[in-house]
Amino acid sequence: MGLKPGSKTVVTIYQIAEYVGMSPAAVSSVLANRHVERRISEESAKRVREAARTLGYVPNMAGRRLRAHPPAMRQIDLAILTSFEAPLPIVSQALQALQKAADAETNAHTRFAVGIEMFHAGRLREKPGLLDGNRYHGVIITNTLPADDEFLASAQFPYAAVVLGRRIPNLCCVLEVPDVVGRRSAEVLVEIGCRHPVVLHGRMLTQATAERVAAFKRGIQEALGRKAIALECADLRPASAAMTLTGHLSRRRPCDGVFTVTDSLAVGAYRAISTAGKRIPHDIAVVGVGDYELAEFFSPPLSTLAGANDAMVAQAVPLLFRLLRGEPEATREILVVPSVFLRESTRRG
Amino acid sequence: MGLKPGSKTVVTIYQIAEYVGMSPAAVSSVLANRHVERRISEESAKRVREAARTLGYVPNMAGRRLRAHPPAMRQIDLAILTSFEAPLPIVSQALQALQKAADAETNAHTRFAVGIEMFHAGRLREKPGLLDGNRYHGVIITNTLPADDEFLASAQFPYAAVVLGRRIPNLCCVLEVPDVVGRRSAEVLVEIGCRHPVVLHGRMLTQATAERVAAFKRGIQEALGRKAIALECADLRPASAAMTLTGHLSRRRPCDGVFTVTDSLAVGAYRAISTAGKRIPHDIAVVGVGDYELAEFFSPPLSTLAGANDAMVAQAVPLLFRLLRGEPEATREILVVPSVFLRESTRRG
DNA sequence: ACCGCTTGCTAAAACCATTTAGCAAAACTG
DNA sequence: CAGTTTTGCTAAATGGTTTTAGCAAGCGGT
Numbered sequence: 001m002g003l004k005p006g007s008k009t010v011v012t013i014y015q016i017a018e019y020v021g022m023s024p025a026a027v028s029s030v031l032a033n034r035h036v037e038r039r040i041s042e043e044s045a046k047r048v049r050e051a052a053r054t055l056g057y058v059p060n061m062a063g064r065r066l067r068a069h070p071p072a073m074r075q076i077d078l079a080i081l082t083s084f085e086a087p088l089p090i091v092s093q094a095l096q097a098l099q100k101a102a103d104a105e106t107n108a109h110t111r112f113a114v115g116i117e118m119f120h121a122g123r124l125r126e127k128p129g130l131l132d133g134n135r136y137h138g139v140i141i142t143n144t145l146p147a148d149d150e151f152l153a154s155a156q157f158p159y160a161a162v163v164l165g166r167r168i169p170n171l172c173c174v175l176e177v178p179d180v181v182g183r184r185s186a187e188v189l190v191e192i193g194c195r196h197p198v199v200l201h202g203r204m205l206t207q208a209t210a211e212r213v214a215a216f217k218r219g220i221q222e223a224l225g226r227k228a229i230a231l232e233c234a235d236l237r238p239a240s241a242a243m244t245l246t247g248h249l250s251r252r253r254p255c256d257g258v259f260t261v262t263d264s265l266a267v268g269a270y271r272a273i274s275t276a277g278k279r280i281p282h283d284i285a286v287v288g289v290g291d292y293e294l295a296e297f298f299s300p301p302l303s304t305l306a307g308a309n310d311a312m313v314a315q316a317v318p319l320l321f322r323l324l325r326g327e328p329e330a331t332r333e334i335l336v337v338p339s340v341f342l343r344e345s346t347r348r349g
Numbered sequence: 350m351g352l353k354p355g356s357k358t359v360v361t362i363y364q365i366a367e368y369v370g371m372s373p374a375a376v377s378s379v380l381a382n383r384h385v386e387r388r389i390s391e392e393s394a395k396r397v398r399e400a401a402r403t404l405g406y407v408p409n410m411a412g413r414r415l416r417a418h419p420p421a422m423r424q425i426d427l428a429i430l431t432s433f434e435a436p437l438p439i440v441s442q443a444l445q446a447l448q449k450a451a452d453a454e455t456n457a458h459t460r461f462a463v464g465i466e467m468f469h470a471g472r473l474r475e476k477p478g479l480l481d482g483n484r485y486h487g488v489i490i491t492n493t494l495p496a497d498d499e500f501l502a503s504a505q506f507p508y509a510a511v512v513l514g515r516r517i518p519n520l521c522c523v524l525e526v527p528d529v530v531g532r533r534s535a536e537v538l539v540e541i542g543c544r545h546p547v548v549l550h551g552r553m554l555t556q557a558t559a560e561r562v563a564a565f566k567r568g569i570q571e572a573l574g575r576k577a578i579a580l581e582c583a584d585l586r587p588a589s590a591a592m593t594l595t596g597h598l599s600r601r602r603p604c605d606g607v608f609t610v611t612d613s614l615a616v617g618a619y620r621a622i623s624t625a626g627k628r629i630p631h632d633i634a635v636v637g638v639g640d641y642e643l644a645e646f647f648s649p650p651l652s653t654l655a656g657a658n659d660a661m662v663a664q665a666v667p668l669l670f671r672l673l674r675g676e677p678e679a680t681r682e683i684l685v686v687p688s689v690f691l692r693e694s695t696r697r698g
Numbered sequence: 699a700c701c702g703c704t705t706g707c708t709a710a711a712a713c714c715a716t717t718t719a720g721c722a723a724a725a726c727t728g
Numbered sequence: 729c730a731g732t733t734t735t736g737c738t739a740a741a742t743g744g745t746t747t748t749a750g751c752a753a754g755c756g757g758t
Contacts, residue, residue: 025710060423062414069713088441128460137408158382237642388736
């Protein structure tokens with residue numbers, strides 16, 4: 001196999017056959033390491049292999065698979081499409097659920113291939129083959145940015161697709177009930193006496209996180225009659241959150257409560273708060289979202305409005321299979337209610 | 350598209366064509382949503398779609414792709430194979446590096462598809478199509494258990510493969526220098542005065558983690574002339590580690606230093622130590638491995654022997670491309686030296 | 699000179715979907 | 729009513745690989 005940069009046309013076994021003066025069948029036998037049982041002489045085999053290398057032969061998987069397919073077996077290709085920038089535990093969770101469902105449906109004449117493919121956030125439309133309909137039978141799409149959502153809304157998917165975490169017209173979506181996470185976290189902070197709450201978010205807002213920020217602001221406005229301060233971090237990494245919040249605290253702005261739209265941001269927030277010499281929750285309370293299993297291992301344990309990811313996945317996977325089966329999808333949209341876990345980080349007095 | 354359980358033979362567009370009394374061409378046009386421009390009547394289109402559903406048609410992607418392929422374009426399919434049980438950040442890192450390399454090699458007549466596929470730890474051999482050679486042009490395999498390693502050692506890969514994190518005869522491997530992580534962590538603990546060190550590991554030991562445990566034990570034996578205590582956790586989740594270590598501490602066994610072969614275990618260890626009323630590092634020092642970016646956000650920050658993952662990935666990806674190009678791989682094995690980050694968790698006095 | 703065996707290969711079919719060129723009938727135009 | 733256009737479809741080729749059946753040549757034996 002080779003990636004010759006110069007080669008003009010694609011090299012097939014026919015080219016190799018011509019090059020070495022043999023038949024495609026012989027070439028195929030050699031390249032599939034079947035030359036012994038097919039009685040191709042070792043000398044010819046060597047010539048074929050050498051030709052393959054010098055010509056820069058790259059096997060065409062489509063051709064191979066087409067032929068290799070047992071006539072009574074169909075393969076169904078499923079994928080989870082997510083952005084590189086996304087929190088991974090969710091994706092892994094989703095894949096595991098998908099694999100499990102696939103395993104359950106696997107039988108003598110149906111088998112599945114499931115995988116993860118990633119795109120750069122905001123550039124989903126550049127992903128090759130997404131709309132060709134010759135790669136997947138079904139996909140679950142998650143962690144998209146508004147630019148991606150726009151693309152999805154305008155796209156015509158030629159196969160089963162479920163969108164996780166946002167609402168896209170014309171596609172099947174599973175998402176958390178909008179409003180709840182942001183509003184409840186505002187309530188939680190206000191209830192324990194916070195008067196100067198802050199929300200930490202990344203620069204790139206997905207629909208879900210944007211909704212969380214907005215709902216939080218609304219909640220604070222209603223409860224305190226005051227604007228919540230939103231702090232934008234460069235990205236979702238703890239270091240960015242720490243830097244941003246440290247900057248805010250060092251400017252001596254009042255701050256007695258933090259809502260982080262992502263748990264990785266909460267990690268950074270904890271660090272910023274402790275380096276500022278403040279204590280959680282007495283000086284500053286913190287609420288997170290629950291992407292990771294880690295929340296209860298924060299010190300002190302982090303209160304979360306569970307991102308409802310497992311629940312969303314639990315809905316999305318069967319929905320995808322219903323679409324695959326061609327069942328007229330009664331439900332185009334499934335809403336999932338996040339649950340609230342109150343821990344030390346919001347416990348005062 | 351449907352997954353009819355009863356259907357005997359695979360349904361193709363020919364079956365549909367026969368069923369509705371039309372030609373395969375017409376059926377194809379309809380199913381590809383091309384029926385308008387191909388002037389298939391809406392009525393016929395409806396009949397075709399209905400037939401597809403009732404017969405349970407599942408498109409054969411290989412057939413589709415074969416035909417759809419632009420004649421001067423070749424697609425190269427790369428994948429990272431990892432177990433479900435693995436720490437994901439590493440995998441994401443690897444995928445990102447792979448994608449980047451692929452993007453760099455993409456041109457007018459070569460394009461790449463990269464993805465992650467997962468297997469159940471210890472059951473890699475059950476993954477369908479792994480040895481058929483009709484799915485991938487190249488793979489990076491990581492997070493295998495001994496059972497998987499055994500399989501890999503006996504397998505004949507018909508395509509480019511690089512193994513990450515362990516040594517397998519006959520395959521190209523990239524791994525951390527054995528011995529270093531375990532030995533250095535033993536040294537670090539001993540140097541700051543630990544006399545009763547403990548190592549925490551999961552029940553399922555990969556080659557890398559087994560090596561770490563063994564080297565740690567050797568290091569302790571040599572330095573202190575005493576056996577290190579190894580505590581086995583049910584899995585790698587923080588909760589398991591916390592439970593295991595709490596059990597150990599509550600039995601009042603002396604313990605003044607912990608080495609965790611995985612960072613998720615360190616998370617649990619921190620919890621166990623603080624609930625036991627001990628302080629890090631004064632009562633018990635902790636060393637981890639650095640799988641996550643999170644180490645410096647532990648409180649106190651965790652000393653790590655960086656798992657060398659980025660370095661391993663940085664070696665593995667170019668190696669894979671060299672294999673793809675058919676370059677006679679000079680290097681069958683690349684060793685990477687992990688670097689040491691000493692932080693608060695091992696700083697005394 | 700003929701039979702049977704081995705060696706080393708080839709021809710052709712098969713896998714499934716898509717597309718291009720074109721055909722027959724119907725509908726319209728003058 | 730002949731000529732043209734439109735409608736609605738079909739036949740056949742194409743894509744790359746693998747496999748099955750079988751052919752031709754050579755060799756040993758009689």
